[in-house]
Amino acid sequence: MTWQRDPGMPVPSWQGGDLHPGFRERESGRAGALLIGPKFSGAIQWAGRAWPGSDSPGGSAQLQAPWPSKQFLPVVVPVPGPVPLGLPAAPTATPTMGLELYLDLMSQPCRAVYIFAKKNGIPFELRTVELLKGQHYSDAFAQVNPLRKVPALKDGDFTLAESVAILLYLSRKYKTPDHWYPQDLQACARVDEYLSWQHTALRNCCIQVMWQKMMFPVFLGEPVPPETLAATLAELDRCLQLLEDKFLRNQAFLTGSHISVADLVAITELMHPVSAGCQVFESRPKLAAWRQRVEAAVGKDLFQEAHAVVLKAKDLPPADHAMKEKLRPLMQILLK
Amino acid sequence: MVLELYMDLLSAPCRAVYIFARKNGIPFDFQFVDLLKGHHHSREYIEINPLRKLPSLKDGNFILSESVPILLYLCRKYSTPSHWYPPDLHMRARVDEFMAWQHTALQLPMSKILWIKLLIPMITGEEVPAQKTEQMLEEVKNNLQLFEEKFLQDRLFITGDHISLADLVALVEMMQPMGGNHNVFLNSSKLAEWRMRVELAIGTGLFWEAHDRLVKLEEWDCSTLNPMVKERICEFLQKYK
Numbered sequence: 001m002t003w004q005r006d007p008g009m010p011v012p013s014w015q016g017g018d019l020h021p022g023f024r025e026r027e028s029g030r031a032g033a034l035l036i037g038p039k040f041s042g043a044i045q046w047a048g049r050a051w052p053g054s055d056s057p058g059g060s061a062q063l064q065a066p067w068p069s070k071q072f073l074p075v076v077v078p079v080p081g082p083v084p085l086g087l088p089a090a091p092t093a094t095p096t097m098g099l100e101l102y103l104d105l106m107s108q109p110c111r112a113v114y115i116f117a118k119k120n121g122i123p124f125e126l127r128t129v130e131l132l133k134g135q136h137y138s139d140a141f142a143q144v145n146p147l148r149k150v151p152a153l154k155d156g157d158f159t160l161a162e163s164v165a166i167l168l169y170l171s172r173k174y175k176t177p178d179h180w181y182p183q184d185l186q187a188c189a190r191v192d193e194y195l196s197w198q199h200t201a202l203r204n205c206c207i208q209v210m211w212q213k214m215m216f217p218v219f220l221g222e223p224v225p226p227e228t229l230a231a232t233l234a235e236l237d238r239c240l241q242l243l244e245d246k247f248l249r250n251q252a253f254l255t256g257s258h259i260s261v262a263d264l265v266a267i268t269e270l271m272h273p274v275s276a277g278c279q280v281f282e283s284r285p286k287l288a289a290w291r292q293r294v295e296a297a298v299g300k301d302l303f304q305e306a307h308a309v310v311l312k313a314k315d316l317p318p319a320d321h322a323m324k325e326k327l328r329p330l331m332q333i334l335l336k
Numbered sequence: 337m338v339l340e341l342y343m344d345l346l347s348a349p350c351r352a353v354y355i356f357a358r359k360n361g362i363p364f365d366f367q368f369v370d371l372l373k374g375h376h377h378s379r380e381y382i383e384i385n386p387l388r389k390l391p392s393l394k395d396g397n398f399i400l401s402e403s404v405p406i407l408l409y410l411c412r413k414y415s416t417p418s419h420w421y422p423p424d425l426h427m428r429a430r431v432d433e434f435m436a437w438q439h440t441a442l443q444l445p446m447s448k449i450l451w452i453k454l455l456i457p458m459i460t461g462e463e464v465p466a467q468k469t470e471q472m473l474e475e476v477k478n479n480l481q482l483f484e485e486k487f488l489q490d491r492l493f494i495t496g497d498h499i500s501l502a503d504l505v506a507l508v509e510m511m512q513p514m515g516g517n518h519n520v521f522l523n524s525s526k527l528a529e530w531r532m533r534v535e536l537a538i539g540t541g542l543f544w545e546a547h548d549r550l551v552k553l554e555e556w557d558c559s560t561l562n563p564m565v566k567e568r569i570c571e572f573l574q575k576y577k
Contacts, residue, residue: 146486147437158426165432172425185412186398192405197387199439246386 099124101166102144102152104131105309108206109163110151111268115298115306116167116261120176164195167261179258190255194247194262198269202243205236206272210313214276219316220324236273236280244286252293259297267294268306275310339364340394341406342384344371345549346515348443349403350391351508355538355546356407356501360416372556404435407501419498427495434487434494434502438509442483445476446512446520450553451573453516458558460570476520480510484526492533499537507534508546515553 101117101124103110117124129135129150136148145152145161153160153169160166171181182188212224212232243266247254254262270291274280281288295303341357341364343350357364369375369390376388385392385401393400393409400406411421422428452464452472483506487494494502510520510531521528535543561569 147482158429160429160433162433162436164436165429168432169425169429172428185409188412189398189400189405189409192408193400193402195436196402196404196439199436200444242387 097125097154097156100127100144100154101125102127102129102141102150102154104129104136104150105306106131106313107150108203108268108272109265111271111306111310112261112264113151113153113163113166113170115264115268115302116176116180117170118302118306119298120170120174120180122170122174122176163265164261167264171261180261182256182260187256191260191262194254195265198265202239202266202269205232205239206269208232209236209273209278210276213273213278214314218314219319221318222324233278236278240280240284240287244284248286248290253290253297259294263290263294264298267291271307271310275307275313277314337396340367341365342367342369342381342392342394343390344369344376345546346371346553347390348446348508348512349505351511351546351550352501352505353391353393353403353406353410355508355542356416356420356504357410358542358546359538360410360414360420362410362414362416403505407505411501419495420501422495422500427500430487430495431500431502435505437487438505441479442506442509445472445479446509448472449476449513449518449520450516453513453518454554455516456573458554458556459561459566460573476513477523480520480524480527484524488526488530493530493537499534503530503534504538507531511547511550514547515550517554 099122101113103114103126105111105114114126116122129141129152131150135141136145136150141152142148144154144159147161149161151161151163151166153166155173160169168181170176181191209232212229216222216224243254247262247266251257253259254266270280270287281291339362341353343354343366345351345354354366356362369381371390375381376390382388384394384399387401389401391401391403391406393406395409395413400409408421410416421431449472452469457463487502487506491497493499494506510527513520521531
């Protein structure tokens with residue numbers, strides 16, 4: 001197979017030519033901009049914030065705003081010290097403590113872990129880490145996850161971050177039914193492929209939509225320029241199309257004929273824009289049918305239980321001035 | 337039919353797959369998809385991977401994208417030595433944890449350094465404002481610190497005494513800024529020592545062969561870039577200004 005190679009171009013060693021393909025280009029197609037691939041464009045970089053609530057614990061207790069937990073990166077702006085609020089039931093874990101899952105159901109990856117554990121009857125202690133109150137910045141929580149993100153797992157002395165790693169750990173330790181993460185080489189690869197792709201694709205879209213469509217206008221009282229929101233919704237649309245065309249295709253579930261962890265991760269992600277009022281499924285019958293199947297496979301009650309918190313996000317009272325100020329640098333990032 | 341790997345070694349995920357396959361003696365056909373020429377947008381390649389990204393794997397009729405799944409697939413299919421993806425529950429989880437974290441914490445920022453230090457000035461003729469550069473470098477510094485404190489700690493490698501997929505992926509990502517002459521290993525002897533260990537575990541010859549195209553990137557003559565394409569790149573790059 002040729003790639004419209006210029007006849008004057010040297011042939012790479014692995015195709016029988018010299019070791020180094022030359023860099024003297026006679027002609028080029030679309031080039032370096034896409035060197036790093038489309039996921040390089042539009043990726044959101046989050047500045048993790050010392051969350052509001054550290055100044056006025058009483059006041060902030062009223063608010064139950066959703067907070068995009070997952071993609072916090074270390075702050076660019078210096079963080080004003082650890083938040084003094086501890087965890088609700090601060091565990092100094094004894095060796096006999098069972099599995100603990102540190103979750104905030106506002107967060108999409110937390111919901112995936114929650115649903116998976118409950119569906120499979122895995123016994124665990126739920127440790128709620130309220131992102132809104134900045135509890136993920138407490139010293140106690142840093143012992144569990146120095147990355148200061150949710151979800152996090154603690155199993156005796158063993159701690160683990162990252163929802164994908166947690167899901168796989170649980171599936172192996174508790175020997176959950178094969179369809180969640182199949183043994184079959186190719187079926188497993190399909191699940192891995194989705195779990196890898198989603199980090200920089202659907203995840204970003206869904207958070208941006210949630211914030212630009214709802215959190216900014218409703219919670220923060222800040223208008224979002226219509227063209228910015230339009231661009232974000234277009235990106236979501238593009239991701240959804242990829243979801244349908246590349247992953248779902250004509251299958252019952254994303255990676256085959258049975259539900260897997262990939263479906264859990266995807267559905268919990270899509271409920272974010274849904275909770276912001278986006279008609280994600282109404283115009284896409286194929287995705288809507290898939291959603292029905294996933295809900296049925298998970299169990300409607302469990303599904304609704306996991307999403308109760310985020311679906312109420314639209315009823316938030318507005319943030320006060322102090323909180324808005326704290327959020328200002330983050331707002332700039334979210335509006336890109 | 338031989339396994340086909342579609343790659344351009346300018347891309348860090350491609351280098352991880354290349355090194356892994358070569359190190360483990362996995363036979364494959366290297367299908368060179370030249371990013372600098374935009375071949376990842378060619379009709380032939382879009383049929384392989386409509387996401388237009390590298391690397392891709394084609395094993396008979398089975399096509400797979402994304403470097404992490406490709407590495408896992410190769411591990412399993414070719415029964416590579418167990419240290420690459422340890423069977424121990426906790427150690428395996430550590431690898432998974434790192435592989436999930438690195439997408440946004442390492443891969444993206446390291447790529448950005450290459451853009452800011454080399455490609456943007458080269459293609460557009462303009463420098464990125466110092467403030468943006470500082471911000472990006474600060475973010476990378478913070479993430480590398482997290483890498484040392486959480487993932488590496490006092491161990492020789494991420495999972496302990498032996499190299500795994502996590503070390504391989506980490507190192508090729510951290511090498512990306514080298515294309516723009518930016519060496520992230522200078523500030524930390526711990527990181528530099530780990531880098532050396534990983535290079536030796538891979539094999540110095542293979543390691544540098546895989547990185548050859550990257551370190552020569554500044555020799556690329558981008559003046560031959562199609563003006564229309566260049567204009568589009570400049571628009572796209574406004575985001576980083």
